[in-house]
Amino acid sequence: MKKSLWVAAALLAAGAAQAQSTDTLKKIKDTGSVTMGVRESSGVLAYTLGDNKFVGYHVELCQRALDDIKKQLGLAKLDVKYQVVTSANRIPLVTNGTVDIECGSTTNNASRQKDVAFAVTAYVEEVRIATKANSGITSISQLNGKSVATTTGTTSVQLLRKHERATGVDFKEVFGKDHADSFLLLESGRADAFVMDGQILAGLIAKSKAPADYKIVGEVLSVEPIAIMMRKDDPAFKKAVDDTLKGLFKSGEIAKIYDKWFVQPVPPTGAKVGHPASDATKAAWANPNDKPAEDYLKK
């Protein structure tokens, strides 16, 4: 955390001095290279295999978009550089030009849209409840007086707080320092439920000692569009990326790519996440849009 802060601070300083190039396509053409921002561990959306190799659903979508851009610009070779980003430094790195396209697990929301642009949404995350299969819990209203685990540093913490206040359901929050830790709280019985992004819950359950002992239950607590992030005010680059995605949505190929990462065994261990596309995700494919999370709440 500390390290990333220093990096962010240094970049802020550097960014102030450095002139911004908003024409990313021109930059790609001139330099023959592009920098992709990736995450080390964001479920199957973006993760590392070690040795500077990055894979995942969003990483693959970005690679396809960059392939199309390479053809469009008539480049013989496009050098894709990978830059690891964290939730703390991803926005500064995009705005100051270090990263051209960020392919991780960034929620598209209104406050971020002031600083950056997002490609059309290819994945909609649903916040869900995981519990022990024999707990008898089927809804958030049954969590009254129960212990609920969630991970420090995620939007789920805020979501639970709002929910508690809005509905008067009173539960005891216990915080894990990371997702594995929160799952341990559920596993050891310290927490009765674990509230988190559906994809992360599915992945943790799949990797647990006894996957049949857990299930994902209840209503969807929140939906958030997770999208590929780019610099603001660069319509040509955004259009190029969007066109690739829209093409995949239209041809139906997106379903195959989704299946590859979220349903089939994934490298390096061949574990299965087992998280078929939700209705919200399918809706985003049917009607390509870059609406922020706030618009999803209005429905």
Add this chain to the structure above:
Amino acid sequence: MSSNWDWQMYCRTTTEQTVADHCLGSGGDITYLQWLMSAWGWTLSVSVLGLLVALVVGALIGILRTVPDRRLAMVGEVWTEFFRNIPLLVQLFLWYHVIPGIFPALKAVPAFALVVVGLGFFTSARIAEQVKAGINTLPRGQRFAGLALGLTLPQTYRHVILPMAFRIVIPPLTSESMNIVKNSAVAFAVGLAELAQYAQQVSEESSHFEEVFIPVTLLYFLSAFAINRLAGFIEKRVRVPGILGAK
């Protein structure tokens, strides 16, 4: 990109993000300022209670390590080496995850109590080391003189050895007391809502990293420095003229 600081975030409520009057939330709703203060409260509570545990246990173990009875001294040695040679974070995980796995009844114990005990025992090993060093600094003749005068061993400790030994170890104990404030940040790992947890959560929630970390840093500094000054005051008050450089 210029820095656009937004200190007003402290007056916003943690649920609806609206700016509250006087920076105080109402009807069970709290602002980030109130959350920060509550987090500071947890840090101070853990530190102060942990320090009490550490001082009491550490002094006892330190004394135990200097008594003539070999078996008792051994108990003190084992305690010190055990708690001194395992990283604090690992100790907290042992208290939180491993020991309740063996004794399920301990799962009902709140994380706060476990952190106080964990932090207290860890620091007690270090304090025991200093108390032992303080006692061993005194010439052995003082102990023999006390016993020769007809005092029992506990009386010799109470009236001859400890009054001097404790004065000698005040400066290193001050450092230990300041360390416990800083070490309390590991409580974040077991989900206690203290300053480090606050910093982690709120910086992610608000994306205002500087505005979150600067006050947290200052509060840690302030807490540790207050202990330093308090210890300095105690040291001055208990000084015996003519020894240890006192005038």
